Amino acid sequence: MGKQASRQQGRHPQSDNEVHDLQRHISGRVITVGDPGYDEARRVWNGMVDRRPVAVVRAADAGDIGPAVQFARTRGLPLAVRGGGHNVAGNGTVDGGLVLDLGGLRAVEVNHRTNTVRAQPGATLADLDRATEPYGLAVPVGVVSGTGVAGLTLGGGVGWLTRAHGLTVDNLVGAELVTAAGELVVASDGENAELLWGLRGGGGNFGVVSTFTFRAHPLPARVLSGNLVYGRARWPEALRAFDAWTCDLPDELTSIISFMVPSPDWELGDDPLMLFGFAWASLDQAAGEEVVDRLRRAAPPDVEDVERARWTDWQSAVDDLFPKGVRGYWKNTSFDRLDDDVIEVITRRAAEQTWRGTGFDIHHMGGAVARVDENTTPFPNRAARFWLNIYGFWPDAADDEARIAFVRGFAAEMEPFASGGQYLNFLGAEPDLDPAAAALAVFGPAKLERLSALKRAWDPDNFFRLNHNIPPTLPQAFG
Secondary structure, eight states: OHHHHHHHHHOOTTHHHHHHHHGGGOSSEEEETTSTTHHHHHOOSOTTOOOOOSEEEEOSSGGGHHHHHHHHHHTTOOEEEESSOOOTTOTTOOTTSEEEEOTTOOOEEEETTTTEEEEOTTOBHHHHHHHHGGGTEEOOOOSOTTSBHHHHHHHOOOSTTHHHHOOTGGGEEEEEEEOTTSOEEEEESSSSHHHHHHHTTSOSOSOEEEEEEEEOEEOOSEEEEEEEEEOGGGHHHHHHHHHHHTTSOOTTEEEEEEEEOOOGGGOSOSSOEEEEEEEEOSSOHHHHHHHHHHHHHHSOOSEEEEEEEEHHHHHTTTGGGSOTTOEEEEEEEEEOOOSHHHHHHHHHHHHHOOSBTEEEEEEEOOTHHHHSOGGGSSOOOTTOSEEEEEEEEESOGGGHHHHHHHHHHHHHHHGGGBOSOOOGGGOOOOTTSOHHHHHHHHHHHHHHHHHHHHHHHHOTTOOOOSSSOOOSSOOGGGO
8 A cells, every 4th residue: 555655646647758858957867667777776775675766866966956856846756865875774765756866976075184074975984984094084984884974974873983083973064955945055053053953863854965074083094993702602701891891991992792693704603603893093002902901801702803904994894794685674772781681681682693694783882972962963862871783684585574573572672671762874664653653762752842843944844754754743742
C-alpha cells in the first residue's frame, strides 16, 4: 500500500515529458526509467532498499539544486536527496519521485590560515581527510571513509576525534542551503543562527545544503592508533578494566570497542573478538603511549596492532566491512553503566554473534562532547558516558530475518540500561513508527518542540520529509 501510494502521488499524465524537459534547466544529467545506467543510479548503499524513482538528477554543480527542488515541489513529486549515499535507512531514494543525487559535488577547500574547510555535499570523509591531511589538520568526522560528509554532519558526527574536538556538528560554523521555496540562504552564528542550530544534528529537514564550512584542528602527520584484541575468555576482565580506565582519561584519547567476527583479510580467525580501538589526537605521542599502556597493563591483550599511522590510513581501515550493496539494519542507544549486569548482556550477545554479518561498537563519549552545553545543538544526551551502535551488514537476503532479529533483540535487552536519546546516523528505517513518536525518542520533548518550530518556519508543508522526519506540527500530547 505504501509503495503504491507514493508512486501514484508522484506520477502525473505529463510527468515523463516534463522530467525530460528538466534537462534543459540543469547542467547535470537527468536519468529516467529505461535510460542506460538507471538501475545503477537508483541503487543505494543498503541493499535492502530497492526503489524506483521517476528520475535521478545527477547534479553537476550547486546551481542544479534549486531547479530540481522547484521541479519536484511544483509537480507534487516526493524528493529524495542523496549526498555520499551511505545512509543505512535508505533515505536517498524514493518510489515514484525524484532523486537529487549530489554525489558528484565533492570539492573540498582548506583555508590553512583560518583553519576552516569548505566542503560540497557529495564529499566523503575520504575527500575531506585527503584535503586536510597535508596541512596537518583534521575535521572531526566518522570512522568509515566512504561515508558522506553531508549526512554525517546533519545527523551529528561521532568518530575518532570526538573526545578531543567534539562532534562534527560542534565544528560546523556555517552552511549554505536551498530551501523548499527554492531560495539560497546562509546559516551561520551571525545570520539565520537558529537555522544553523537545526542543521547541527536535526537531519535533512530544513533544506538541501550546498556548502558546509567546518573548523579544523591540528593533527600530527602520524597518529598513535590501533587495536588491542581480546578473545572470548578475556572479555569480562577487559571490559571491567576499560570501565575503570575510562573514568580518568585525557580528552586526546578517543576509543571504540568493537565486537565482531573479523574479516578474513585480518587473519584473526573465525571466532568473535573484542577489539579495543583508539586514536590519540595530540602532538605529544609519548603521553598517548603511556595512557594506552595503563589499559594494556590492566588487561593484557591476546594480540595487538598499534602504530603511528597516517590519518587517512586509519580512517579507512574498516571500509571493506561496509561495501555498497550490503544489506543493513542498525539500532543504537546511550548508556552510563558498564557494571556486571551490562557486561553480562554485552558478552552474551557478542558470543552469540558467530557469523560474519553483524557487529556492535561501544563508543566512549565525554571529553569535548560533554563540555558543550546540551542546548547548543539538537544532538541528544551529551552527558552519556557510552553510545552503543548495533549494526547488521550481511550480503544474503535469506539472512534478513535472523540478522534483524539479532539486532532488535540485543537493543531490547539494553533498554533497561539506556540513558536517553537516539543517534540519527545509527538509525535504520522503522516504517511502522509514527514520525512524531520516532523524533521524540531521538530528541526529547524540548528539542523536538524547537526543531518543529524551525520546520514550520522553513518547510511548513514538510516537503523535505524523506529523512528521519521532524513534523511541522506535533500532537498536543507532545507539547
